[in-house]
Amino acid sequence: MKPKVAFYWCASCGGCEEAVLDLAEAVLDVAAAVDIVFWPVALDFKEADVAGMDDGAIAISFVNGAVRTSHQLEMARLLRRKSKLVVAFGACAQLGGIPGLANLTTASGVLDEVYRDMAVPLREIREDGATLTLPELFDAVFALDRAIPVDYYVPGCPPSPKVVADAFQALLRDPPPEPGTVLAPNQAMCDECPRRDRRPEDVKLARFYGVEERAIDPADCILAQGFPCLGPATRAGCGARCIKGNMPCTGCFGPTSAVRDYGAKALCSIASIVSGNEVEEIDGTLDGIADPVGTFYRYSLPASFLGGQAGNLPHGRQ
Amino acid sequence: MPEEFEPKIVAFFCNWCTYLAADLAGTSRIRYAPNAEVVRVMCSGRIDVQFILKAFAKGADGVLIGGCHPGDCHYQEGNYKALRRYRLVQRLLRQMGIEEERLRLEWISAAEGDRVRVVINEMVETLKRLGPLRKAEGERAADLVEVA
Amino acid sequence: MPTTTRRITIDPVTRLEGHGKIEILLNEDGAVDRAYFQVPELRGFEKFAQGRPATSMPQITSRICGVCPTAHHMASTKALDDLYRVAPPPAARKIREMVYSAFLVEDHTLHFYFLGGPDFVVGPKAPKAERNILGVIAKVGVETGRKVIEIRRKLRDAISLAAGKAVHPVFGVPGGVSKPLTQEDAAQFRQAAAEALEFAKFTLGVFEKLVLGNREYVDLIRSDLFTHRTYYMGMVDEQNRVNFYDGALRVAAPDGHEWARFDPREYATYVAEHAEPWSYMKFCHLKAVGWGGFQEGAESGVYCVAPLARLNAADGMATPAAQEAYLQFFGALGGKPVHHTLANHWARVIELLYAAERLKELADDPEITDPNVRVLPEEAPREGIGVVEAPRGTLIHHYQSDARGLITKANLIVATQNNAARISMGVEKAARGLVSAAHADEGLLNMVEMAFRAYDPCLGCATHSLPGSMPLLVVVRDRDGTVLSSLRRDGDGGIHRS
């Protein structure tokens, strides 16, 4: 009997679903290998069906997206109950993802911004004798494993078709990978970067550039050119997609297994290759990184040690 | 009014200078505030930004880094690496709403026992003024993670 | 089993995150009194965009939606051109539009075959188990099914060559694109373009055969149940022909005449947003006309975007085959403007054809491989607005920044917001016409659902959901909120009664 598999999304953009569809013809092979019992985007099965299953009836649930609302939390818990294995699929589920940048502010901060001079929606309102409600927005975005125990992770925003295919293979293999494994290579992206041999022995940066300041040479190491490329800090598996697009790596595959806080480590490493021993000189160089949080925690703020809104100051003060 | 807030400081001290200075303060019986606990590293260059953020996440109200004076690093230039990381992480903390006074970098040579007193006492005063740093990681995770 | 309002509103299963939600209230006679289309999600990109470098916006805002990331990436990149006052060189402009055309082909394909299409191709009353891509494949044949998958893959592979990634591209930079197109890349684009054009023509054929050839469907399209006389907005080129990448915004009045034609940078003087306390979605309307509630007609500021609106707002298509289909479309539906919501499906296939033709033109253009693809900004950034036609309609990115280029204010108006008011009206109208205390069955629900699925409402843009099979809750209550019956259709299209 083929293993039962479920796909679900929490707070995600749908890119992870597309990433599965991007298996293209291979989708059919996957569909053949497993018995998909729940995949809202493509197939007609209902949450009620899931609720009706025995606990642990589902072999693997792939959940993408972060947890931001009370309902997402409920769904995550339901699938955890019904599944032997839960896989956090994609950067949002693994690390919080780009929507996790919202952790620099609070839900009320978001509402104030979006509804500047308008009526802010209420969670509950009586209308014509009936009560209409909206689900609760948590004050912060959470990576999936802050909400439920997670067995495996598939990194990437979105995961590359190769990583997705390999992950399916790895999970169907016996014995399965170590619990907690991130199902992608455990080296940094430089390992598969076409420009790796163009990196000089001793990179010392006296200035950082933005793409608006200078064109990126399509052949040389992007970091060595002064663009904060996070390839050296970021797990491989993407196939260096952004580098091939001649843009710096922004870290969507997260850290290797040897690093606990992606942004802190990336920052630590980049700062180490800044030139100069005088505060003034160092600061001058660092001015080129105008947005450290957005640079080093673009995909991982909710999974970081500090999570974002750590301090007492007005947030996001520049 | 509850008892006065006693800030917690995690101090990462270089084995060759600031840690020795702290020992010297001891042998000289120099008295200072008991709020700082020292983690000894061989060089301020070993201090990973992860350690600093971890300390804040786990409830430190302040973090102190002690290294050798510029030009005096026991390993030639580890302290410069520490300085560069410090300057950048300060910018990050500011974005996260953490006052820069909560992270301090000091060059303290093996001979400057009294400097240890001055710096730690100053820092304790500053942190008492700033008040506790809200715990981010702990509290939030507790919101969600199911108690198995 | 009667339940109280309170219990229903806290029932988690009915609160599908990021999904539209409908509440229908009945009056004493058991007829529909009010119906609400709610959007219960919000991510606040506008807020956390603040403090980020403007140049990171094309990649950050693409995460608003993984289905139409290229639309956000492009609108954002154009906003950067404006922010930095720099015009991309011709080759860069062409690469952008070529990639964008390829994206439109694969996205419209996705909707027609995977999401919206099944209602027509398979049929609105067909068993739910068949109303999906597999059902479509069954109907149009496995070969076609494979063809759909294959053509999407080829287009997305080509997009990756130029843009780095198909989901969340990276190539947009102020004043151009991140790298020139190589001869090999161009060749692959030409190959894909040729196949795409064949496929588009084939798809139009499928639509004509399966939909237009079916009297029942055509009546359904024309039925008053799915008709609203509102304003329409879309982007047009100098000759007022449909254009997705660039041009002027044009608004057609309910009677079809040009009500306004303006530089997208002036959107704020024409478009206003209105908030309702029962939804996180903001409702766009025409400022000059004003917000008159969820009303039809020239006196109500309600307007809509997306394929039908674009065709209504334009005078034609810029490519021959599409132009031919355009004329046939209005001929068959009684001239401009067409107010039938379900006509969006037809309009979408016509746009698919246009996008494929445009893609081929650009891929064949020798200048596409010109190495000069970048102009570096010289002016300090201040404010920038970028507008494109997303598959689902007009998409506006508006940034203000400090001198370092850090975002100080961002305003994003996504396609579905433009449609929100008309979608709500459509839902209420359909509900009024179909629902009563007496009966509320599965077919009814799917038809109410069709009233807004036709817009291909990308709630991924306004919320987190994928478009297509919209989850839907119909709660039938009496005046004091007691539930008489409740039917729920989930994100998966399944129905169950509680």
Next chain:
Amino acid sequence: MPDREVRIGVYTCHCGTNIAATVDVRAVAEFAAALPHVVLSREYKYMCSEPGQDLIRQDIRDHNLNRIVVASCSPHLHEHTFRTALKVGGLNPYYFHMVNIREQVSWVHTDRAQATKKAKYLVRAAVRRVGLHEPLERGRVAIHPDVLVVGGGIAGIHAALTLANAGKHVFLVEKEPTIGGHMARFDKTFPTLDCAACILTPKMSAVRAHPNITLWTYAEVTKVDGYVGNYKATVLRHPRYVDEDLCSGCLQCLEACVYKQAKVPDDFNLGLSKRRPIYIPFPQAVPQVPVVDPETCIQFKSGKCKTTCIEACGERHAINLQAESKVEQIEVGTVILATGFQTFDAARTPYYGYGRYPNVYTALEVERLVNASGPTGGEVVMRDGRKPQTVGIVHCVGSRDENTHRWCSRVCCMYSLKLAHLIKEHTGAEIFNFYIDIRTPGKGFEEFYQKLLNEHVHFIRGRVAEVTDWVFDASEEGKLVIRVEDTLAGFVRRIPVDMVVLATGLEPRADAAEVRRLFNISCGGEGFFLERHPKLAPVNTFTDGIFLAGCCQGPKDIPDTVAQAGAAAAEAMALIDAGYVETEPNTAHVDEAVCCGCKTCNSMCPYHAISLVEEIRKSRVNEALCKGCGTCVAACPSGAIRQNLFEDEEIFEEIEGILSNA
């Protein structure tokens, strides 16, 4: 984490009352007992004592402990002691962590409750960390048997000879053209009054003659690389323009110099006499080879000299005015720094009139005056040619003084007494000593003081306010008046004298800071080189293989200097004869499974210990070169480099241990 179950023993030390007085040791021990994996928690009076160590050894066997935490003093003091105890107890010495609750808790805090709490948290941090410790082996580095001795004063000379006599090859490098240092300038030495030259010069010639000593005078160490056992030093030898090997030391060239009269101030005599452009610092100088001073030699200035010196040298051709400086590269295993001191600059105390009144002298100048081989042939005549009838010796000039130096220079009291005796002997003058305290803590010192008292030398207790020529009455006419508060008599006195001697103190050499950096050691607050431990390692530094001798470590007299030089030589020999030195295993290593070969680490390492292995495209650490700073570990973007004893996880545990109550 090793598979074996972790069984931790925690030992909290009272250190007599040093810790127990401020920290509730029992409470700490009880707290530790309750921590996870702790199977045994003891308190003990003196953990470092033999019984204390035995306790650990015994418990390891009886309770089969596999991790040990000792909370006592600074690891700098006893980490090694306890690691050895573990080893003897049959446990890997690195299954150990030490908690510093004395220097950094009990000695610096007063509130018992708070100090106890802090001690508890530090212990918890250690317990959490030690559980992750891995067994480690110390590496071995062979010791190069040669020794570099820097400084040719009595300290350097004695150290060099001691080593050379033991058969070790020594490179002795001296900045000046001759060895001998300050001692060579002295006439007699206290308290025995035996002649300095008589005891020094034989040692100087012994150095010159010794086959195991390579003597480079007029030379400086300019660069030092490497580490204990394997130092590489670069020595710059200034040209003296007279070839040491060819010169026979006949000194005819001096006589032959076109300068018939010596015109250049002679710095060996502190400018009290003149010398020629070609000169020898002093008659017994070693090497016995003249030097040409290019600043004053006509040939160098104009090129128009008859170079009669070269003629005089004749066949030997020892003089070569085209000579250039030479750079020597040497490899040594150990280094002894004996760079000495400089005397306090009396000009910094203008109120004593030095430089303003010709008859105000520094003690060192007077050493030359009373010296038979000095500028005046041992006659005490003042700059105005008169012999002094009354002499005032001002003690503690630049010592024990808030405005200059706080420390006591240790030698001034005794040399002042010595000079008082010698001046009286030479001139019969009446002598006044102005002192704060007379310090005579040394063999025969106090007796010498008594002797001076019996010689009717006056001692006036009080710090001199000023020396002035502003006279009040005829009795002061033509004299220098010393104004002082006689703190015994209790009133201010004016003492007219002919000659004033300033007993200037000892201070670090001006270049001490540069030398310190050159050899990568530390200085104390006053600027003297810092010893590893004031009592237990007085000649060691914090840099292994580098030792201290003489006044570069602090003011001391000749006997102490010689003793310390011997000690430094012995320490060096101990290393050399062991043949190797064990290195700490806290080195970095690359986890090749994670390394992506980005090369970030390569540029981090100041010792070039990391390089990319092309075949596998991964970086690798040469553990022999790695010094264990850990900079590369923090810099590695993917966490692929780890440091023994300072693993990320170990430090995270330490942090959590400190904070888990926060």
